[in-house]
Amino acid sequence: MHSSTALSNIGSTGGSTGGAAIGAANAHEDQYVTFTVGTEEYGVNILAVREIRGWTPESRLPNLPDYVRGVINLRGIIIPIFDLRARFGGGATEVTKRHVVVVIQVGERTRGILVDAISDILAISQDAIRPPPDLDTGLVDTEYLSGLYTVDNRMVTLLDVQRLFAVEASEEDATQKALPAPDRLS
């Protein structure tokens, strides 16, 4: 059930953005930025990615789960940083200079996710995306997984950033349904 909603979501994303923003690319393909956290590889739709930047020390926020690393100053605006490893139960990331923050635009909001390294940019056809298997929702929160994709025998877990953050922060985020409009990002 989760997987079907996630898939339809991807479909609508592709439909609204594919032709206009990617231009020459196949209308049925979306581009994904993929990155690694430990041995696992994740991908987010490139249209949601605003920039990728090196790690800068964060200021901690009080009384929040460990996956909320804190806030940083992104050229004058203050954005929260989420630790993807901690989010998936791997404990807080021991940051080094080589860690990167993927800055993502979700609706009106800008936020960063802390990952180990950027790995690739992939053009992924919608047909090639497999639904996540029927996982034990008690073990893995599948809400924010939009599908799985295989490339060179690697499995890339595609994340629905909007849901990822909607699950995280607060009730007011959950009301933000719309993915960023393509023109906002271009």
Add this chain to the structure above:
Amino acid sequence: MEDLSRFKQTYFDESAELLAVAEAGLLRLTPGTADADEVNAIFRAVHSIKGGGGAFGFTDLVAFAHEFETVMDLVRNDAIPITTELVDTLIRANDVLGTMLGYARDEAPVPPGTGDAVADALRRHQSAPPPATDAGPPHNDLDAAFAAAHAAETTHPDDEDDEAGIFGDAMAAILDARNPSAAAAGRQRWTVVFRPRPDLLLSGNEPAFMLRALRRLGEAEVECHLDRLPGLAELDAEQLHLSWTITLLTGPSVDRERIADVFEFVADECDVTITADAPPPAVPDAAAPLPDALRSPSGPSVPAAAAPPPPPATPEPASRPADPAAPRAKPAENGAAQHAGLTSHTIRVDLDKIDRLVNMVGEMVITQAMIAEHVRELPPGEFQELLEGLEQLAQHTRELRESVMSIRAQPVSSVFSRMPRLVRELAGGLGKEVQLVTSGETTEVDKTVVENLVDPLTHMIRNSIDHGLETPEEREAAGKPRTGTVTLSAQHRSGRIVIEVADDGRGINRGRVLAKAVEKGLVQPGASLSDEEIDHLIFLPGFSTAEKVSNVSGRGVGMDVVRRNITSLGGRIGVYSSPGEGSRFVLSLPLTLAVLDGMVISVGEERFVLPLTNIVESLRPKPSDLHGLVNRCDVMMARGEYVRLVHLNRLFGIPGATEDATRALVVLVETEEGARLGLVVDEVLGQQQVVIKSLEANFRRLDGVAAATILGDGRVALILDVAGLRDMSRQGGSAPPRAAAALPAPEPAAV
């Protein structure tokens, strides 16, 4: 009085816009194809100008606008056909309206006869479409005059202070065109021929100054003669080749000598002839714009009157009567010059744009602080120029910030102006005689602050009149004038705005206040309080001393609300009272909400900013000052009062902080409700102005955190919400969401 002029200014600004709307609409009107929306828009514009004019008593303007409006109404109802001739008349009517508004703005009487010809034309349209030839002679004279007006106005952009004078000239031209003899009646007309020698400029004289001086004597029409102007090849820029004929219309006080005085210093370097009672000059020729003539020595073949913008009807008035297209083309060509009579000196800007600017300047302040911090680490003496440059940058940044903030600033008069009516109503309702004295209405402060001052000031003035002032009988018995005085004043003082509400009433009755406070359980019976402390009891929630609750002062929701409103603006309130002489409430507010005076503190590795307005003092407690209360809750004796200690590291879960309060620092803070607590922190790093940044824009609100800011090293620091911290600490760390944080809404729009 000042109040009315403020509204007037708004009226003139709006009228200028409406005129532009009407004109744009009129220019789009084409015979036979009336767009109902367009016609309605023009009608509404004229109607609005008329309505506003009526409110200010501009009778001539209203009478004229009425004719204009009537015709537009007929057009609107398809009662009369749209003809080219009608549109011309309407455009001219629009011009006349602008001219009249110009007079009204300058508080000059509208000269009799202004716009009569156009008004007549309008009236003719109201009855029947006039024959085409009717638009003949008066039409063109007026056009010529208007052209002169526009030319004179548009070519004097650098003469702002003389604008009224130029406008006067233009109007004189208009008057002359219509009725030369009437305009000249009772005045003296002079013709001054001013023919300077070519080397006049070499002696440092400037003919423009003399022409300007002449213009101050009366209404001057200046004609520039280019006959001595050589071709470009022979032109010597340091030689003067021009001469002028000035027709001067003066009052009786100006005699030949006064005119001659103008040329006193150049008498040897020019030929001047002054002739009285010369015949009126031909208007079109007189339209030669002065500075253009001075600036365009491009060749003798270029007549000054043809300088841009060319007034189309000017050169051959007699040959154009049957050509209705000519006057129509004029407004389009002259464009912005159309409303020479009502130039707007203000622009309307979307608030978002200003806020974006404010934000960007905030960034600059941070960046500049960042650079300054890095530079401090450089070896001294080696980068002298860099340091000087940075010093200048800091200076400019500060000035830029002040300028930008001043755009958002508004005079407090918009709030003060509401008070006289309130005073009047209250005095009537309470049977008191009250006089309100205001001062410093022009003091400017941030728009948001101004808007949020209305309620507190209303409360305070109510309070002063209801509680402070005695009845006239009581005042007489006390040897005071029957009429009580409430003073409302505003002034800038050391980067803040200070607003005072003072009355000369009975002062705070401390005995009654104390008794009341004890009765309400706000103060322990038998407690000894200083006079000042007693005075400040009136700010406690639920406190009211009115012996009978009146519908004026409400039910004890007075001063505590005032205090809360003021502190939510980052302000402070104090009261000073002396029995029998009156009370004085003093508000001190920041000039802007975008920056905040804060104290940077550190806890473990983290740094926070405490708003300075919350801080009472900071101290290092002695072990004997500290006491444990029940379990884990520490209290401390500070200035004879027990305050609860709040360990910020425990509350926020910060590792590595000093646990022992005797080795840490206690910052004594006070919430807006007046509750005190002691924040245990590691260090107080210093005071700093910080730019308020929203945490909610990209994340969400957090308990105990009002907003965030960026410190000099580029790191984010949270601005603490003292009242929120108090709530959190009372509930063991997890407070329910408070309705509103202590700080005002931070920066309006994140970049």
